[in-house]
Amino acid sequence: MNRIYLDHNATTPVDPAVLEAMLPYLREAYGNASSVHEPGRVAREAVDRAREQVAHLIGAEPREIVFTSGGTEADNQAVRGVLELARTPDNRPGHVITSAIEHPAVLNTCQYVAKQGAAVTYLPVDATGRVKLEELAPALTPETVLVSVMLANNEVGTIQPVGEIAPLAHAKGVTVHTDAVQGLGRIPVNVGDLGVDLLTISGHKIYGPKGIGALYVRRGTRIAPLLYGGHHEKRRRAGTENVPAIVGFGRACEIAGERLAEVAAREARLRDRLQEGILARVPHTQVNGHLTERLPNTVNVGFAFVEGESLLMNLDLEGIAVSTGSACSSGDLKPSHVLLAMGLDHATAHGTLRFSLGRANTEFEIDATIDAVARVVERVRAMSPMYSDFKKRQRAGAASPA
Amino acid sequence: MQPYSERVMDHIRNPRNIGEIEQADGVGEVGNPVCGDMMRLFIKVEENRIVDAKFQTFGCGAAIAVSSMLTELVIGKTIEEALRISNRAVAEALDGLPAIKMHCSALGEDALRAAIRDHLSKKGFQPCVCGGLECPHRYECEERSHARVHAREAEAAREAAQAAAREAD
Numbered sequence: 001m002n003r004i005y006l007d008h009n010a011t012t013p014v015d016p017a018v019l020e021a022m023l024p025y026l027r028e029a030y031g032n033a034s035s036v037h038e039p040g041r042v043a044r045e046a047v048d049r050a051r052e053q054v055a056h057l058i059g060a061e062p063r064e065i066v067f068t069s070g071g072t073e074a075d076n077q078a079v080r081g082v083l084e085l086a087r088t089p090d091n092r093p094g095h096v097i098t099s100a101i102e103h104p105a106v107l108n109t110c111q112y113v114a115k116q117g118a119a120v121t122y123l124p125v126d127a128t129g130r131v132k133l134e135e136l137a138p139a140l141t142p143e144t145v146l147v148s149v150m151l152a153n154n155e156v157g158t159i160q161p162v163g164e165i166a167p168l169a170h171a172k173g174v175t176v177h178t179d180a181v182q183g184l185g186r187i188p189v190n191v192g193d194l195g196v197d198l199l200t201i202s203g204h205k206i207y208g209p210k211g212i213g214a215l216y217v218r219r220g221t222r223i224a225p226l227l228y229g230g231h232h233e234k235r236r237r238a239g240t241e242n243v244p245a246i247v248g249f250g251r252a253c254e255i256a257g258e259r260l261a262e263v264a265a266r267e268a269r270l271r272d273r274l275q276e277g278i279l280a281r282v283p284h285t286q287v288n289g290h291l292t293e294r295l296p297n298t299v300n301v302g303f304a305f306v307e308g309e310s311l312l313m314n315l316d317l318e319g320i321a322v323s324t325g326s327a328c329s330s331g332d333l334k335p336s337h338v339l340l341a342m343g344l345d346h347a348t349a350h351g352t353l354r355f356s357l358g359r360a361n362t363e364f365e366i367d368a369t370i371d372a373v374a375r376v377v378e379r380v381r382a383m384s385p386m387y388s389d390f391k392k393r394q395r396a397g398a399a400s401p402a
Numbered sequence: 403m404q405p406y407s408e409r410v411m412d413h414i415r416n417p418r419n420i421g422e423i424e425q426a427d428g429v430g431e432v433g434n435p436v437c438g439d440m441m442r443l444f445i446k447v448e449e450n451r452i453v454d455a456k457f458q459t460f461g462c463g464a465a466i467a468v469s470s471m472l473t474e475l476v477i478g479k480t481i482e483e484a485l486r487i488s489n490r491a492v493a494e495a496l497d498g499l500p501a502i503k504m505h506c507s508a509l510g511e512d513a514l515r516a517a518i519r520d521h522l523s524k525k526g527f528q529p530c531v532c533g534g535l536e537c538p539h540r541y542e543c544e545e546r547s548h549a550r551v552h553a554r555e556a557e558a559a560r561e562a563a564q565a566a567a568r569e570a571d
Contacts, residue, residue: 307438309462313406313414335438347435383420383466385442385458386435 004320004365008205008297009154009182009356014248015207021251022209025244033241034230043243050250054214057253058180058199059190066215066236067246071181071202073226074215075105077237078177078198079148081223083113086145086175093118094145097169099131099160100124100341101153105200106179107337110148123149128290129158129342136165140172147176151183151194155325155338155354156289157298159187166195175221181205181213185256186264186295197221203245207359208252212245259359267357268296270366274355275299277370282377288325288339288352297357300325300339305387306380307350314376315353320369325352347386407497410467417466419473421456427524430516433509439465443513445476447521452476452484457513464503468510471495481518487511 005013025046031039033047051062068074079096086094098110100122114120121139123131131149140147147169152159166176177198180189185206191199198221202213217223217236229238279285284304303311308324315322325336334340335349355369381387406414423444433440439461446454455473459466472492476484489507493499499507 305460307461307465310414310466313411313463317411317415345436346438350435350438383417383458383469384460385431385440386460388422388458 002319004361004369006355006357006361006365006369007321007323008358009157009295009354010323011204011210012207012358013360014204014209015252015255017255018208018248018251022244022248025247029243031243033243034232043241046243046247047241050246053250053254054201057184057189057257058201058216059192060216061219063234064191064216064219066217066233067241067249068213068215068237069211069242070204070213071103071179071200072105072213074200074202074213075103075148075179076109077215077223077226078200079106079109079113079146080226082146082175082177082198082221083118084224085222088143095119095121095141095143097121097123097136097139097144097147097174099149101129101131101155101158101338102148102150103154103179103181106148106150119143125158125341127343128293129153129156129288129338130290130293131160131165133161133164133168136168140169140174144169144172144174147174149178151178151180151189151199152187152295153289153338154182155336156300156342157182157295157356158290159183159293159295162194162196170195182295182298185252185260186267186297188260191216191218198223203249203252206252206256209245209248212242212249214249263359264296267359267361270361270363271297271299271355271357273363274357274366274369275301277367278373281370281374285377286348288342288344295356298354300352300354302344302348302352303377304348304351305384305390306377308352310380311351311353311373311376314380315372318372318376320372323354323356325349325354403502404500406463406467406500409495409497410464410499413467413470413496414463417470419454419456419470419477420458422458423454423456428517428519428521430513430518430520432512432516433461435460438462439506439509441465441469441509441513443469443472443517445517445521447481450482451480452478461509462503462506464499464506465509467496468492468499468506469513472510472514476514481521484514485518487514 029042031043033040033043051065055062055065083093088094093113093116096110096113096118098106110120123135125131147165149160149162149165151162162178169176176196178194178196179200181200181202183189184201197218199216204210225236227238232238232241275287278301286302288300288302312322312324325339335346339349339352423446426444427447428445430443442458444456445452455476457469457473459469475487475495489511492510493504493507
C-alpha cells in the first residue's frame with residue numbers, strides 16, 4: 001500500500017542529504033568534540049559548522065546556540081533556567097506568563113514551576129487560536145520574569161503575535177521565550193525580527209534526526225543549566241555532544257533555509273486544495289484556526305457527529321496518516337486543550353483531524369485524501385447516534401408544514 | 403499507547419450490526435458526546451432470548467470495536483446469559499484492549515445492562531431493591547415484586563435466627 005503521510009507536525013522523514021551528512025560521524029569520524037587530538041578536532045569542526053548553519057537559519061550568532069536533546073529539553077531549560085536565577089526580593093520564584101495553547105513541553109513545565117511556588121498566568125486566545133495581545137499588559141507585574149508564547153501552534157497552525165509581545169515584555173524588563181519548533185522551516189524565523197531572548201527549535205520537524213534541538217540564548221540572557229557535568233555548550237548544557245545528530249540538524253537547517261519560500265508556497269497551495277476539497281465534499285465541517293495567520297502546511301478540520309480517533313483509525317486503514325485533537329486515552333476523555341481554549345464545545349473538539357503537509361506530498365495524494373476523508377466520514381457517521389438523531393430531526397422538520 | 407489488536411482493527415474496519423432496530427424490545431443509551439463517547443444498543447428479544455442486536459456509537463476506535471463485538475456476543479444469548487457478559491469478557495473477545503482504553507469496554511457493559519433493564523421494565527418487571535440485575539428474583543411477576551420477595555426472605559431469615567437463638571437457650 002502506498003502510504004500518504006500527512007502528519008508532518010508530529011515528525012518528518014530524514015532528508016537523504018541530511019543522512020548523508022551524518023553517516024561519516026556514525027562511522028569513521030567518531031571523535032569526542034571535547035578531545036584535543038585529531039579525531040576530536042574533526043568532531044569539533046563539524047559541531048562548529050553545524051552551529052553556524054543553525055544560527056544562520058534563525059539570524060543568530062553561533063555562540064548563542066545551545067544544542068539540546070530536542071525541543072522539550074530546550075523548553076524546560078527556558079522556563080526553569082530563567083526562573084532559577086530570577087527570584088523575587090523575598091526569594092520566591094518569579095511570575096511566568098504563557099498562553100493557554102502551548103505545547104505540553106511548555107505547559108507542563110509551567111505547571112511544574114507552579115507547584116514549586118511560581119505564579120503562572122495563562123493568556124487566553126480568541127476563536128482563531130491567536131493569543132489576546134491586549135491581555136498581556138495587564139498581566140505583567142513587577143514580579144514577572146518570563147513571557148513564553150509559542151510562535152505557531154502545532155494543532156491548528158495559528159501564528160502568534162510574538163513580535164508584538166516581545167517589546168511589551170522588554171519594556172518591563174521581562175525575558176521573552178518562544179517555542180518556534182513548528183514555525184521553523186515553514187515560516188521565516190528570525191530572532192532579530194521577533195525580538196525574543198530565548199527560542200526553541202527541533203531537528204526532527206525539519207527533516208533532521210530525532211533527539212536533537214537547540215535553545216537560542218541571546219547574549220546577556222541570564223539562564224541556568226538543567227544538567228551539570230562537563231564544560232560543554234559554554235556550561236549551559238553538560239554532556240558529550242551528539243555529533244552525528246548535531247551535524248544532521250545543521251544540514252537540515254541549511255536545506256530548510258534554501259527551500260523555505262518554495263516549500264511554503266507549494267505546501268500552502270496543496271493545503272488549500274485539501275481544505276477546499278474537504279469542505280466541498282463533506283457537509284457539517286468547519287476549519288479550526290486562523291485562515292491567514294496560519295502555518296502554510298497545516299489545516300485542522302472539525303467533523304460534526306463523529307469522534308476524531310475513529311476517523312483517524314479508518315483513514316489509517318486506507319493508508320493515510322493524520323492526527324486528532326481527541327484524546328480518548330484516560331478516564332476523563334478531555335479533548336485538545338487548544339481547541340477548548342479557542343472556545344469549541346467538547347463534542348465538536350472531539351471530532352477533529354489535523355492534516356499537516358510536507359515537502360514530498362503531491363496533488364495526487366491530496367485528491368486521494370479528499371476522497372478517503374469523504375468516504376470515511378460517511379462510514380463513521382452511519383454509526384453515529386447523534387447523526388441518526390440529526391437526520392430524524394431533519395426529516396421531521398421537512399415533513400411538518402412550514 | 404499500546405497498539406490495537408488485529409481483532410480490534412478488524413472490527414474498526416468492518417463493524418458488525420450497525421444501525422437501529424425499529425420497535426426494539428430494549429434500548430440502552432450510555433455516555434454522552436461531551437465525554438467523547440456515547441453508545442446506543444438496541445435488542446430484539448423473543449422468549450427471553452436476544453435474537454438481534456444493533457448499535458450506534460460515537461467514540462474512538464476501541465468504543466466502536468467494543469460495540470460491534472458486544473452485539474456479536476449477545477445475539478443468541480438468553481437474558482440471564484447476556485447479564486453474565488462482563489466488560490472484561492468483551493475486551494478478551496477482542497484479544498485485549500490497550501490499558502487506557504479499558505473504560506471503553508465498560509461503556510459496552512453499561513449499554514447492555516441499560517438495554518436489558520429497559521426491556522425488563524417494558525415487560526413490567528420492577529427493578530429489584532437489592533439493586534442488581536443479577537438478582538435471582540428479578541423474574542418474579544409484577545404482583546410479587548422483588549421488594550416483597552426480599553422482605554419475605556428477610557422475615558424467614560429473622561425467624562430462623564430467632565428459632566436458633568431459642569434452641570441455644
